[in-house]
Amino acid sequence: MTEWKITSRVRQVNENQCHMCMPLGGVLALRGVEDSIALVHGSQGCSTYMRLANVEHFNEPIDIASSSLNEKQAIFGGEANLRKALDNVIRVYRPKVIGILTSCLAETMGDDIGRFVETYKTDREIRGLDIIPISTPSYSGTHTEGFWATMRAVIAYYARPTERHQGVNVIVPNISPADIREIKRLLDLMGLEYTLLPDYSLTLDRPFGGRYKKIAPGGTPAAEIARMSGARATIQFGFTCPEKFSPGHFLEQRFGVPLINLPLPVGLDGTDLFVRTLREISEQAVPGSIRLERGWLCDAMADAHKINASARPVIYGEPELVYALAKLCLENGSVPAVIASGTQNSGLAGLLQPLLEGALEETVVLEEADFVTIEDAAVRTSANLAVGHSGGRYLTERQGIPGLRVGYPVHDRVGGQRILSVGYTGSLAFLDRFTNTLLEAKHSSYRRLRKEELLSERGVSNAKA
Amino acid sequence: MPAEPTACIDERQFSIMTTGKNKSRIHCADDSLAGAVSQRACVYSGARVVLNPVTDAVHLVHGPIGCAAYTWDIRGSLSSGSEMFRQSFSTDLKERDVVFGGEAKLIACIDEAVEKYNPPAIFVYATCVVGLIGDDIVAVCKEASQRHGIDVIPVESSGFISGNKIVGYRAAGEALLTLIRPKDGAVVEKTRKINFLGEYNLGGEKWLVERYLREMGIEINVAFTGDSTVAALKRAPGACLNLVQCSGSMHWVAMSLEKEYGIPYIDVNFFGAENTAESLRKIARFYGDEEIVHRTEALIEREMERVRPVIEKYRKKLAGKRAAIYVGGAFKALAIIRQMQELGMEVMFTGTQTGKPEDYEQIGTIVSEGTVVIDDANPAEIEKFLLEKDVDMMAGGVKERFLAHKLGVGFVDHNHDRKDGLAGFDGAIRFAREVYATTCSPVWERVKQDPFEEAQE
Numbered sequence: 001m002t003e004w005k006i007t008s009r010v011r012q013v014n015e016n017q018c019h020m021c022m023p024l025g026g027v028l029a030l031r032g033v034e035d036s037i038a039l040v041h042g043s044q045g046c047s048t049y050m051r052l053a054n055v056e057h058f059n060e061p062i063d064i065a066s067s068s069l070n071e072k073q074a075i076f077g078g079e080a081n082l083r084k085a086l087d088n089v090i091r092v093y094r095p096k097v098i099g100i101l102t103s104c105l106a107e108t109m110g111d112d113i114g115r116f117v118e119t120y121k122t123d124r125e126i127r128g129l130d131i132i133p134i135s136t137p138s139y140s141g142t143h144t145e146g147f148w149a150t151m152r153a154v155i156a157y158y159a160r161p162t163e164r165h166q167g168v169n170v171i172v173p174n175i176s177p178a179d180i181r182e183i184k185r186l187l188d189l190m191g192l193e194y195t196l197l198p199d200y201s202l203t204l205d206r207p208f209g210g211r212y213k214k215i216a217p218g219g220t221p222a223a224e225i226a227r228m229s230g231a232r233a234t235i236q237f238g239f240t241c242p243e244k245f246s247p248g249h250f251l252e253q254r255f256g257v258p259l260i261n262l263p264l265p266v267g268l269d270g271t272d273l274f275v276r277t278l279r280e281i282s283e284q285a286v287p288g289s290i291r292l293e294r295g296w297l298c299d300a301m302a303d304a305h306k307i308n309a310s311a312r313p314v315i316y317g318e319p320e321l322v323y324a325l326a327k328l329c330l331e332n333g334s335v336p337a338v339i340a341s342g343t344q345n346s347g348l349a350g351l352l353q354p355l356l357e358g359a360l361e362e363t364v365v366l367e368e369a370d371f372v373t374i375e376d377a378a379v380r381t382s383a384n385l386a387v388g389h390s391g392g393r394y395l396t397e398r399q400g401i402p403g404l405r406v407g408y409p410v411h412d413r414v415g416g417q418r419i420l421s422v423g424y425t426g427s428l429a430f431l432d433r434f435t436n437t438l439l440e441a442k443h444s445s446y447r448r449l450r451k452e453e454l455l456s457e458r459g460v461s462n463a464k465a
Numbered sequence: 466m467p468a469e470p471t472a473c474i475d476e477r478q479f480s481i482m483t484t485g486k487n488k489s490r491i492h493c494a495d496d497s498l499a500g501a502v503s504q505r506a507c508v509y510s511g512a513r514v515v516l517n518p519v520t521d522a523v524h525l526v527h528g529p530i531g532c533a534a535y536t537w538d539i540r541g542s543l544s545s546g547s548e549m550f551r552q553s554f555s556t557d558l559k560e561r562d563v564v565f566g567g568e569a570k571l572i573a574c575i576d577e578a579v580e581k582y583n584p585p586a587i588f589v590y591a592t593c594v595v596g597l598i599g600d601d602i603v604a605v606c607k608e609a610s611q612r613h614g615i616d617v618i619p620v621e622s623s624g625f626i627s628g629n630k631i632v633g634y635r636a637a638g639e640a641l642l643t644l645i646r647p648k649d650g651a652v653v654e655k656t657r658k659i660n661f662l663g664e665y666n667l668g669g670e671k672w673l674v675e676r677y678l679r680e681m682g683i684e685i686n687v688a689f690t691g692d693s694t695v696a697a698l699k700r701a702p703g704a705c706l707n708l709v710q711c712s713g714s715m716h717w718v719a720m721s722l723e724k725e726y727g728i729p730y731i732d733v734n735f736f737g738a739e740n741t742a743e744s745l746r747k748i749a750r751f752y753g754d755e756e757i758v759h760r761t762e763a764l765i766e767r768e769m770e771r772v773r774p775v776i777e778k779y780r781k782k783l784a785g786k787r788a789a790i791y792v793g794g795a796f797k798a799l800a801i802i803r804q805m806q807e808l809g810m811e812v813m814f815t816g817t818q819t820g821k822p823e824d825y826e827q828i829g830t831i832v833s834e835g836t837v838v839i840d841d842a843n844p845a846e847i848e849k850f851l852l853e854k855d856v857d858m859m860a861g862g863v864k865e866r867f868l869a870h871k872l873g874v875g876f877v878d879h880n881h882d883r884k885d886g887l888a889g890f891d892g893a894i895r896f897a898r899e900v901y902a903t904t905c906s907p908v909w910e911r912v913k914q915d916p917f918e919e920a921q922e
Binding site: 012017019021039042043044045046047048049050051055056060061063064065066067070071073074081082084086087088089093103105108109138139140142206208209372 | 529552912
């Protein structure tokens with residue numbers, strides 16, 4: 001029996017957050033646009049906290065500007081500060097694109113940043129610089145919605161009617177730079193011409209060397225984004241993305257670009273689906289190298305299937321990744337104990353239902369969850385592995401459930417930017433970490449546990465059915 | 466406009482000073498300049514870092530989710546008892562609440578927290594939105610306090626009040642004074658114990674200093690706020706002396722405690738061996754007890770004998786290396802400058818997020834001529850001076866760490882989220898080792914080489 005629960009309707013207080021604020025997702029998405037910088041219209045703290053969160057995950061310097069609103073602007077409006085901020089950012093960074101993300105404060109004040117930007121552009125005779133206002137009030141969604149909304153706003157800003165061309169659009173959710181590189185590699189191997197957005201594979205994982213640049217090289221060029229309206233199709237890994245935030249949906253509605261909405265290519269089924277889609281679009285055979293990679297993944301799945309069957313993972317984080325990881329677990333015989341997301345409007349529960357039907361074990365599905373709720377559910381269902389970002393550290397620290405870091409943000413381990421889990425290769429890397437965490441837990445405790453179980457006073461076996 | 470990116474914003478020129486060159490005063494304690502990518506946080510952040518180590522209180526952030534999520538378990542403060550302070554409570558305001566007001570949700574959240582945990586106190590932090598929509602958190606807290614019979618204390622920390630964290634320190638100070646003020650004219654009995662202000666027990670630093678003091682025959686009453694409890698804080702008026710370590714966060718509280726309860730205060734500093742010895746002597750002198758003075762000198766002699774050869778070992782490797790220091794507060798900057806100098810290093814540039822004119826005057830007296838001093842720096846300025854001054858290592862917080870690394874500069878974290886203690890004699894050893902490990906790391910030689918350069922030509 002699977003239990004479905006939408007939690008925030010029961011409790012008021014959010015205790016140990018499983019999600020973050022809307023403009024944070026916007027900052028990430030903007031890093032995938034070439035020569036761009038994010039400017040948060042709000043008080044100084046917002047941009048500093050977002051820098052901190054991102055710096056710790058990506059292990060990279062990340063500059064985010066702020067309009068540094070104060071009491072005066074809160075009363076009289078923030079236009080003058082925003083103009084000054086634009087002046088200074090342009091002077092110091094020389095960007096080609098500035099994305100202005102609104103904070104709770106700016107939204108509540110009711111600043112009309114669209115109008116501010118128009119006036120500014122006219123007054124300053126701005127040329128060769130795109131300033132994109134993006135509405136991201138943090139009380140209207142999580143960083144997940146902020147990510148999608150920003151992509152949608154960026155596409156809406158650039159896309160215009162163009163001639164049809166052979167390229168495809170590939171729109172990715174908040175995944176690691178390593179994941180983006182892997183998806184690009186598969187697209188290249190399948191011989192496709194494509195525009196991937198947002199491409200922060202270089203900007204958020206910069207190699208050492210050369211002269212330091214204030215804005216990291218890389219990202220999708222604006223000219224390519226403008227051409228997305230003429231593509232053959234859009235592949236969007238936005239299975240859980242609501243229509244109102246969906247960039248792919250926008251391109252379909254406005255420009256008639258067919259939308260293929262896929263789950264992230266994580267695990268065998270997920271990657272098969274992606275590669276099959278690429279084969280259909282490219283009308284090319286799947287190259288031997290990809291089939292080899294698939295074979296290695298299958299081999300690992302076979303070798304480790306019995307160990308993986310012992311897993312009762314608690315999976316938490318952003319809905320797109322949570323859904324894909326749940327699928328990977330299920331195809332390896334691991335029935336998730338808990339599947340949870342802090343986001344409320346992803347429809348995650350409905351999407352999971354068909355996958356979980358028929359399982360012998362119960363799965364608790366939580367939307368709009370915080371970690372106190374997740375922890376309660378994990379304990380109740382005897383979860384034995386915690387899969388997700390650093391917010392789940394208490395599951396390990398307090399409940400002794402071994403943790404496997406994946407997703408965003410990861411700030412208590414190095415290499416958040418390098419965590420690879422897509423494609424056959426990434427799935428295999430993830431699965432090995434998954435299996436090895438189970439093995440480590442088993443080898444470090446089974447002697448003691450068996451002893452306690454079989455030689456204890458009661459002498460009664462506690463073995464679970 | 467120049468075609469190349471630049472580090473210079475005209476309006477910032479008075480916030481950057483080179484010692485010895487100009488006699489004019491550095492501009493500081495102003496609001497951050499819009500668009501300058503300041504390293505500063507906000508008023509809420511200032512209040513949060515000061516109050517958060519109160520271990521058994523519920524810290525409830527009234528606002529949308531971000532403010533709480535970004536500060537959940539952010540400090541490296543350790544607790545000998547309750548771990549309640551590591552839980553992150555938020556009213557998680559949604560659009561509805563912002564439109565119709567968030568008071569009802571705040572009341573419900575307080576009630577839930579009390580029902581579930583029965584805490585001795587709840588701090589309710591106001592965030593930007595809450596200040597703007599005008600929720601009366603003072604009234605809500607007062608009412609909840611009476612209803613539940615515990616301290617429910619509002620913290621006026623709306624982020625937009627100022628661009629400077631110091632305003633948040635003050636808000637936290639006011640909340641603490643409210644908490645410890647005896648109710649109904651009750652009197653807290655005086656003792657021979659001391660309060661330790663501006664000590665947050667990062668990596669157990671309070672415990673370390675406590676060991677020294679115990680050996681000297683002195684007891685700590687309560688620390689503000691490392692490893693403190695609500696009950697212990699309420700005993701604060703009973704101390705005979707306040708030690709002030711981080712003056713930025715606690716100087717005003719010390720002055721208020723002197724005014725209200727007649728407790729004198731002295732400045733101390735446990736970062737660096739010399740500073741630690743000096744501070745212990747100061748405390749011993751206050752007691753004017755020969756036995757205490759004697760025990761203090763014995764302790765210092767023993768510890769210095771242990772520290773000296775270690776520092777000397779690292780000094781041999783570090784002498785003449787060039788350092789940069791950019792941290793939140795002036796107290797920390799001064800302490801690190803002195804330690805770097807003890808290690809034979811040259812401080813090329815320094816600065817703070819929240820320094821006051823008198824702080825910068827003091828910094829000016831201890832650095833050598835030609836040192837660049839920056840108030841409220843930004844990444845462009847930090848990059849410029851790391852390169853211009855050919856710096857070997859930097860001390861700062863997380864936001865500066867990866868910029869330094871990208872430029873091939875070593876880095877030591879001296880931030881409120883660090884996990885290792887850097888205070889006392891043990892801390893001095895750890896600090897020296899860390900400075901050495903990063904400044905003299907073999908990594909820098911390697912990553913700056915380009916073995917394929919010739920092939921390219």
